[in-house]
Amino acid sequence: MIVLGIETSCDETAASIVVDGKETLSSVISSQVAVHHPYGGVVPELASRKHIEAIVPVVQEAMHTSGISAQQLDALAVTQGPGLIGSLLVGFCFAKAFAMSLDIPWVGVNHLEGHINSVFLEPDSPDFPFVALLASGGHTSIYSVSSYTEIKLMGQTRDDAAGEAFDKVAKMLGLGYPGGAAINRLAERGNPNSIHFPRTYLDRAGFDFSFSGIKTSVNRYIQARKKTGDLNIPDIAAGFQEAVVDVLSYKIINASDAKNCGRLAIVGGVAANKRLREKVRIDAEDRGMKVYIPSISLCGDNAAMIAACGYHYLKDGRVSTFDEDVYSRIRS
Numbered sequence: 369m370i371v372l373g374i375e376t377s378c379d380e381t382a383a384s385i386v387v388d389g390k391e392t393l394s395s396v397i398s399s400q401v402a403v404h405h406p407y408g409g410v411v412p413e414l415a416s417r418k419h420i421e422a423i424v425p426v427v428q429e430a431m432h433t434s435g436i437s438a439q440q441l442d443a444l445a446v447t448q449g450p451g452l453i454g455s456l457l458v459g460f461c462f463a464k465a466f467a468m469s470l471d472i473p474w475v476g477v478n479h480l481e482g483h484i485n486s487v488f489l490e491p492d493s494p495d496f497p498f499v500a501l502l503a504s505g506g507h508t509s510i511y512s513v514s515s516y517t518e519i520k521l522m523g524q525t526r527d528d529a530a531g532e533a534f535d536k537v538a539k540m541l542g543l544g545y546p547g548g549a550a551i552n553r554l555a556e557r558g559n560p561n562s563i564h565f566p567r568t569y570l571d572r573a574g575f576d577f578s579f580s581g582i583k584t585s586v587n588r589y590i591q592a593r594k595k596t597g598d599l600n601i602p603d604i605a606a607g608f609q610e611a612v613v614d615v616l617s618y619k620i621i622n623a624s625d626a627k628n629c630g631r632l633a634i635v636g637g638v639a640a641n642k643r644l645r646e647k648v649r650i651d652a653e654d655r656g657m658k659v660y661i662p663s664i665s666l667c668g669d670n671a672a673m674i675a676a677c678g679y680h681y682l683k684d685g686r687v688s689t690f691d692e693d694v695y696s697r698i699r700s
């Protein structure tokens with residue numbers, strides 16, 4: 369089944385052609401980072417306008433590079449939520465209109481389930497069941513995954529997402545937006561053990577997170593040191609990153625232990641973090657667990673994961689109807 373995936377939930381306009389939820393023929397991502405950078409975060413109104421400009425050329429490029437014609441498409445998959453309403457609407461309305469004109473089925477995809485499906489686009493993908501950590505700019509959650517579409521929440525952040533903490537600390541350090549990758553780069557020159565920032569495990573046996581405390585503690589450290597002029601920015605970046613990575617890896621390994629499945633996956637923008645990838649691999653493999661982390665290009669928002677997830681929805685018999693709408697928050 370040849371599926372065109374479309375993703376516009378935040379600040380990336382993306383389109384991709386995927387065959388049978390596995391083989392990516394094309395994946396085009398048009399990033400708006402340069403547009404939002406001066407504002408230090410995503411400006412929703414600007415994001416919607418940029419999606420409107422980009423959607424047609426991005427889909428055309430995905431079709432063109434795949435060598436697939438519109439008539440060869442079997443179905444369309446599009447992000448339905450959660451995300452920014454104005455941004456979601458651009459992709460969603462486009463997909464409805466395109467599916468109607470081609471007279472093919474289409475399905476709205478949960479963006480978070482899309483991220484989890486990114487692991488299946490790699491040649492070596494996990495068997496079921498496994499546990500997955502989704503760490504992005506908007507979410508930090510742990511799921512128990514028993515099939516492509518049976519995905520159950522085990523725990524989530526009670527305040528900030530991990531990516532949000534990276535972005536806020538990057539702002540404090542004057543590194544601009546988005547800051548995760550910049551902190552990651554800077555941390556390579558710092559000592560992760562010279563400054564100890566707190567690790568919030570909450571209930572050690574549970575799977576909820578809290579990242580607002582560490583952000584406040586980094587801020588307090590910076591303010592105190594500013595007075596003495598004794599600020600080592602790479603050490604702060606490395607110390608902060610190490611604290612977040614410690615908590616994320618501890619929790620996902622514990623989740624795999626709790627489910628006794630011996631397999632875990634890490635997905636979402638923060639899964640691009642080199643130290644997280646390395647630490648989880650070392651700690652989990654020490655315990656005999658198998659670790660699945662998609663390549664960096666599949667960690668951030670992309671449409672291949674939406675096409676793959678949509679394919680599995682369709683195989684389960686799920687199709688969307690034209691009266692459906694987007695949603696900004698997770699539906700329970």
Ligand code: KG4
Binds near residue numbers: 503531641642669
């Ligand atoms: O999944 P994503 O592209 O978009 C959302 O759905 O939110 O995730 C974006 C988040 C941002 O907060 C960004 O700072 C973070 O992922 N990020 C990173 C790295 N690359 C991106 N965080 C830590 N280390 C990185 N290398």
Ligand code: ZN
Binds near residue numbers: 479636668
């Ligand atoms: Zn995302």
